[in-house]
Amino acid sequence: MKLTLHIWRQAGSHSTGRFETYDLADVRPDMSFLEMLDQLNEQLVASNTEPVAFEYDCREGICGTCSLVINGTPHGPRNATTTCQTYMRHFHDGDEIFIEPFRAAAFPIIRDLVVDRSSLDRVAQAGGFISVGTGNAPDANALPIAKQDAEDALSAAACIGCGACVAACPNASASLFTAAKISHFADLPQGGPERGERVRRMIAAMDEEMFGSCTNHGECEAVCPMEISTRLIGQMNREYLRSLVVQT
């Protein structure tokens, strides 16, 4: 099939960006969206033009590196699917496709479609861990954990840290990302001792990084490739309130 691509090109974080239009022929339906962009880039390189910068790594939907806003939706048209797992069979011959970076104040553009998401790492550094040094652990079966609790923790911990939730949110809030980590540990007894401090610190870090507040639009859940539920934001808010009245 033939496509017309409108791709955001921007030389650096302080430059002005713009859409550039490219016509691309011979796109096959069994190509992934990123392989389609690879094909464009190979053509650009062959004509000694700088390729479009876009990020990816595992190409199996787990590393969280790929991003892109495709026709207005982070990670494109498919539910619960990252950009790298989106295939061209979901597009049609003659389609025009608009491709933009994830946009948020906390995600400055580095180049073209590549943004800086290190703000998410800094939120994680504020408390997204259990403080246990190597070699200090008791036997793994010393602490039974209800199957359901472990499964809830895993559903929350499944977050791949891609930042689509931020890109989709009208407030560019990182609430879903932060709530996922807080819920992961709040569901488990190991997370108990640092429960209050963790939620206070992570929420403060989120504010410092210029992420907005949650006003219940629910766009984050709609685009989340791991289908993380906004219910967890409720849990985070409860954890936060709890931390104001309970010591740990």
Add this chain to the structure above:
Amino acid sequence: MGTAVSAPASMTLDGKVPVGPLAEKWTSYRSDARLVSPKNKRQFHVAIVGSGLAGASAAATLAEQGYRVSCFCFHDSPRRAHSVAAQGGINAAKNYQYDGDSVWRLFHDTIKGGDFRSREANVYRLAEVSSQIIDQCVAQGVPFAREYGGYLANRSFGGALVSRTFYCKGQTGQQLLLGAYGALNRQIAAGNVVMHTRHEMLDLVLTAGACRGIVTRNLLTGEIQSHAADAVVLATGGHSNVFYLSTNAAGCNVTATWRAYKLGAAFANPCFTQIHPTCIPPSGEHQAKLTLMSESLRNDGRMWVPKKVGESRPPTEIPEVDRDYLLERKYPAYGNLAPRDIASRAAKEVCEEGRGVGPKGLGVYLDFAESIAERGRAEIESRYGNLFRMYEEITGENPYRVPMRIFPAPHYTMGGLWVDYELMTTIPGLFAIGEANFSDHGANRLGASALMQGLADGYFVLPQTIGNYLSASRRLPAVNGELQDGARRVTDRVGKLLALRGNRTVESFHRELGRVMWQYCGMSRGREGLLEAIEKIQQLREEFWSSACVPGDHTHLNMALEKAGRVADFLELGELMCRDALTREESCGCHLREEYQTADGEAQRNDEQFAHVAAWNCHGEDHEPVRQQEELVFSEVKVAERSYK
């Protein structure tokens, strides 16, 4: 470089294995190792390259111990390292299922699985620390699967006779990595680790023969910088991407370990690559990677191909009598659960006979029709729902209705930098951990053992051995001149790459190299083919340096430049892999050397001449690499022939 290959040399390497009974070596090593006093730890700076399971766990643990640590990764975040993609699980000799498992049994399975080409003492230690890994991960909040009583669940994996695999659905690698990333984050927040993301290590700094630092390129600004360190740890993963199409992430590369090799670190068993049988087949030239599906699919799927070459009927219309259930026919005892290499080779063979299925005939069927009829669709869905969805998303075919198509793909490299018992390479002060070293898997790796090794090295082994080196090393900082020399080498190389303004894309070189490697140095190889491959790779390399095209400049994010540097290194590694395959005149582990097989096509190992590690030393661009050997001594394990008939 000519194509003549030198005969195995007689030089030997000393693995520095402690004396004493196998089960007591690690304990006695730790009792005897020199320690660094708490006050002095702060004086030592350790640079760790890579932030996957091995790198992140080592960085966190060394920082907890009090060392000053810098950690480098080329990703935008340490959490993106490719360990994240491991699906199946992690082995540990906990014996929670009370089914007869033990440290000895895990050790024995691992060394046997590796076809007796790994070092006994290292493998025993791996099995020994495996239990502690699970304890540590659970304490960190890794949400492993549990039984209703709240205790940890296990499954049997990759044909093991005991259930010793811990797992988090299909996301075990991700969850373990997030555990290590959390531990690392805690140390970053405490100021004990300085994390350098989007930095690629492009060279090492040596002073008086010892490793004293690294040279990195900042991928955003192009800045080339030397970092002095008292010890350097490479945790940079494997090199399966030399095959172009592999299950590895796009960024996985050999550059860090290859730079070490070029500066004198021995590279061990480069030809030992694991080829995984259950991947989604390539659909065309554009394909950038192959997606792995869990091997557990073979528990309920039956592998078959049409009996007839050129069969044109769709699979559901081919009657039983015209189907060849190849594994069940050739290996009746194990059937569809035959080991990875056997299943992979069988698939490749029938494709070469022209009986492959799907586009380009690269694939065999994995059919669930019988299991669905027997157990019901709901049961199959509960076991493999995720995988079936993923398969349908990628291929557009519904595996509940038509058989899946699968094809083998390179997945893991057992070879890597040679290390001694302390995980130190042949360059003093340079350590290698995780998939980057050759240490524990011999000629083949058991399922669910990669995660175990990465975390064993990072949490429990390296932090105990590095002090023995540091406490004895004179704290001689890298001389400014040497730091500058390193930076100059990198600057020159980057300049050389950017001067390439030919007419051929780097991608196309990589693709062609991959084809040569797959054809001649994949799971089955022969002398003629390997000699041909060496010549082809040399030509390809020459062509790369004359007609590749690398656009852009070096002062900003330039992914084409990054890729070009990595492919240039693969073009050198590929040749070494072929040389290694050529000189290993036996079939073992993952590999069949065509000249060494029994009358009925089974692998023929040669313990008399090849029960050793082959470690290669670089002697400069104009000389052939020299092959050294580390003889493998099996003092407590009985070397046995493998048979899956």
